Amino acid sequence: MASAITDPDLKAALTPDYTIGCKRILSSNDWYPALAQNNVDVVPHAVSRVEGDHIIAGDGREFIADVLVWGTGFHVTDVADNLDITGTNDLTLKQAWSGGMQANLGTAIAGFPNFFMLLGPHTGLGHNSVVLMIEAQVAHIGRVLTEMQEGGLRTIPPKTDKQVAFTKEMQDRHLESVWQSGGCTSWYQDAEGRNTTLWPGTVSEYRKRMARSGLEQYHPVRETIGDP
Numbered sequence: 001m002a003s004a005i006t007d008p009d010l011k012a013a014l015t016p017d018y019t020i021g022c023k024r025i026l027s028s029n030d031w032y033p034a035l036a037q038n039n040v041d042v043v044p045h046a047v048s049r050v051e052g053d054h055i056i057a058g059d060g061r062e063f064i065a066d067v068l069v070w071g072t073g074f075h076v077t078d079v080a081d082n083l084d085i086t087g088t089n090d091l092t093l094k095q096a097w098s099g100g101m102q103a104n105l106g107t108a109i110a111g112f113p114n115f116f117m118l119l120g121p122h123t124g125l126g127h128n129s130v131v132l133m134i135e136a137q138v139a140h141i142g143r144v145l146t147e148m149q150e151g152g153l154r155t156i157p158p159k160t161d162k163q164v165a166f167t168k169e170m171q172d173r174h175l176e177s178v179w180q181s182g183g184c185t186s187w188y189q190d191a192e193g194r195n196t197t198l199w200p201g202t203v204s205e206y207r208k209r210m211a212r213s214g215l216e217q218y219h220p221v222r223e224t225i226g227d228p
Helices: 008-014 130-150 160-174 203-211
Strands: 047-051 054-057 062-064 153-155
Touching: 130 153, 130 203
Parallel strands: none
Antiparallel strands: 047 054, 054 062
16 A cells, blocks of 8 residues: 555545454455546445435435446345244244354254254354365264264254354354454444354364264254154
8 A cells, every 4th residue: 555555545545444354354455556546536435325327425425327336245144034944843044043143063053953054153264265164064064974874863953052152152252353353343243243254263273173073062863663
């Protein structure tokens, strides 16, 4: 920024007021010179409304646009609103997550036996590739399903206490993380300000933890006579 931006007002507008890492970090800074071009205006205000080809900014200024690229971010913490998934006792995923997303190890959800998800709560990353997280989850799921088949198990409901403990651990560890205390709001957080999205540790920690986790995370239910 120091080499590409000379206008002090523009420099101030482009300087975040939160700690780096609080929001997703761009791995490139090549776009700074583009913002200094004479045919570019940086408006450091939210869009208040759009009327036809007029964009009205939060400070009242109006701009005419031929093309509007609407980059609004991600829908993560409200994903259950668009998923029609029902567990035991007619419990829907939306109901289960009414108080925030929860899943033990980000993979299995209490009340939803034999149901697994990838990149569930607290498995997103702000510093590495989520493919590594997915690989750890797939290995865990495959191992559990093998044990389930070999043991003649019909269902493996996730343990509620394991999920409660995991969720509390994640929230406690996030309190001092840059994603929670860095001074910004982001799509990592839900409407209540809780970070229910990111894993607070290293990828290697998660992979080791998943490699050690098996049926002890569940309540195995065996087949009974007469079951198909």
